[in-house]
Amino acid sequence: MTEMTKASPPTTDTAHDEVRPANALHRDELTSSVVSTPIGPLLVATTERGVVRVAFATEGVEPVVTELVDRLRPDLLIADDEAKHEAVDHLAIAEAQLREYFAGRLQAFTVPIDDALSSxxxxxxxxxxxxxxxxxxxxxxxxxxxxxxxxxxxxxxxxxxxxxxxxxxxxxxxxxxxxxxxxxxxxxxxxxxxxxxxxxxxx
Structure with a gap:
């Protein structure tokens, strides 16, 4: 599991996305890990609100982490214990549910989702x-x-x-x-x- 560091102001990804206020994408906590699956390793990143990103190996861990830090601006220096625990809990749930899904035992994901990267x-x-x-x-x-x-x-x-x-x-x-x-x-x-x-x- 990898914790990400303090970040810079966010950007928008497409012309169709709405421009948001400077602080709209701020997240106190951002946590990630890599899960092995039949389609290759998946990077899973969560915030205190839920899963915010799943990335394929072809996207590269470092570029995805850099993108997340840039856009979500996590600030671990001010993150409170509750936010940290929520992010870690969401990550554990996402990991477990992905394993169940790929084993053919899970049909509906219930882990919370953070839609910060969509608008x-x-x-x-x-x-x-x-x-x-x-x-x-x-x-x-x-x-x-x-x-x-x-x-x-x-x-x-x-x-x-x-x-x-x-x-x-x-x-x-x-x-x-x-x-x-x-x-x-x-x-x-x-x-x-x-x-x-x-x-x-x-x-």
């Missing part, structure tokens, strides 16, 4: 992803229609590909209208493995 329409997309049932798939087009923005298919795709909490927020359950996998932050093979894992668990 605007992308936040709506990522919240809608949580409603896609285990073992099923939907399409970018259907998701856009569900959000009342049928012409925003491309933005939905970007919201999925930029999802900061993959696996737990299941963007791997979204495919193209023609049935092909579509893009995925962890790569197409990882997306296929996750879909197959869920299908197998339901058999």
């Amino acid at each position: 605007g329409f992308y936040l709506e997309v990522r919240q809608a992803l949580r409603q896609v049932p285990f073992g099923t798939t939907t399409t970018y087009t259907a998701l856009a229609e569900r959000l009342g923005r049928p012409k925003a298919v491309r933005a939905v795709g970007t919201g999925c590909s930029g999802n900061p909490i993959p696996v737990i927020v299941p963007c791997h359950r979204v495919t193209r209208a023609d049935g092909s996998l579509g893009g995925y932050r962890g790569g197409a093979p990882a997306k296929a493995i996750l879909q197959a894992l869920e299908a197998d668990a339901l058999r």
Whole structure:
């Protein structure tokens, strides 16, 4: 488990995200660890509010940690014991639930989620992803229609590909209208493995 250090002011990730006040992304505590999974090691980072980031090995631990520190501005010097304990507790729950999920014994993650890295329409997309049932798939087009923005298919795709909490927020359950996998932050093979894992668990 790795604790991150005091950080600098945040930035916004896309033109679709809302610009927030300078202190809006501040988190007192940020904790992380690496979990071994069938799709490779996953970096899991939590704050006192919940899971804030899940990253694939291809993204690199150091770049992700640097991004989080820059955007969330954790300040361990002023973090109180309650915030620290909450962040550590959320991390332990996330680790345990990921292991249960990959073992085929967990269908719904209940660990709290910190949406600090999402805003605007992308936040709506990522919240809608949580409603896609285990073992099923939907399409970018259907998701856009569900959000009342049928012409925003491309933005939905970007919201999925930029999802900061993959696996737990299941963007791997979204495919193209023609049935092909579509893009995925962890790569197409990882997306296929996750879909197959869920299908197998339901058999």
